[in-house]
Amino acid sequence: MTDSNPSFLGRISLAVSAFFRILGDGEFAAAVLRVRDGGAAAQAQTQAPSPAPKAAPTLKEASPDAALQLLGLLQRDARFIDFVEEDIKRFSDADIGAAARLVHEGCRATLREHFTIRPVRDEAEGSRVTLQEGFDASAIRLTGNVVGRAPFVGSISHRGWRVDDVRLPKLAESHNAKVIAPAEVEL
Template sequence: MGRIGLAFKLFFQILFNSDVAKRAETLSLPAPPKEESKQATPPPPPPKPKPAAPQGIDALVLLATLQREARFLDLFQEDLSEYEDAQIGAAVRDVQRDTKATLNRLFAIQPVRDEEEGNRIELPANIDAVEIRLVGNVQNEKPAGGTLVHRGWKATKCDVPKFNGTLTQAQVLNPAEVEV
């Protein structure tokens, strides 16, 4: 019997037999949607945290910046014994100028005290040991004033470039240069 014959046979069985009709009804209804877990889909796992920058990497970045912008390491790593004082002075002048500009760009360096060095200054009632260090004949009682030996320095910002490489890469402060 073909499919058409089967369809007629089932049609009449469904029409005249209630049990067959009930079974056919369950077969012909669309299947109820599968019950999904009543919970919402679990959130994706949090992204893995980036590894912390190796300790001291900011110092390496600062050294590399000073070398790149002011040739800072070239001056201090060079053996200066074979040069005349005039040659050293000329080189130091350029390195000092460029280093100062770089440090001011990164740290906005300002003096702690505005008075001129060598002048007598009044000391505040509560001396901030972070900003003022007493030197010389320091007694137990607080002095009213003293001679400004050094104005001190403070950074008013810190804008060291962020480094995203590895410690090994950061340790190369200036790559070797080869002319070809």
């Protein structure tokens, strides 16, 4: 594994940590948007003339409480943080695979209990689709040789995911969301 090509588990860890940091840190979210939009803008400039610049979007401050609550639920039901924070170098692939199955099962159950998640696109991966002008660029990312303007014809390489409903438990005023898993002291 290299820094430029992290392993599958490394990418999961990176994606989850970036997800929670984006939810809890508005400045980090803005930096991610700048990197994402800057990379796309640089690619578009080399491939097609750029349209007139649009006004920068208004960023809203995200409350970290919901992200911390989800992290706590994933820890409670799947021991997610224990798994990610464990140094797995000393374990065999079979041991890691067995642990990953348990974490996967718990994470999946937690997501299904607290979110209604569905694919952005209903077509099967590999299906050919045509994207007309005005397609939702927040829900569909163009990859590959992006040249010109819509309509675009291509194949679905990932159907995407969207959340239709969130059912997180309500938090008491006194709840400290930063404590995602209390320490345990056995007597």
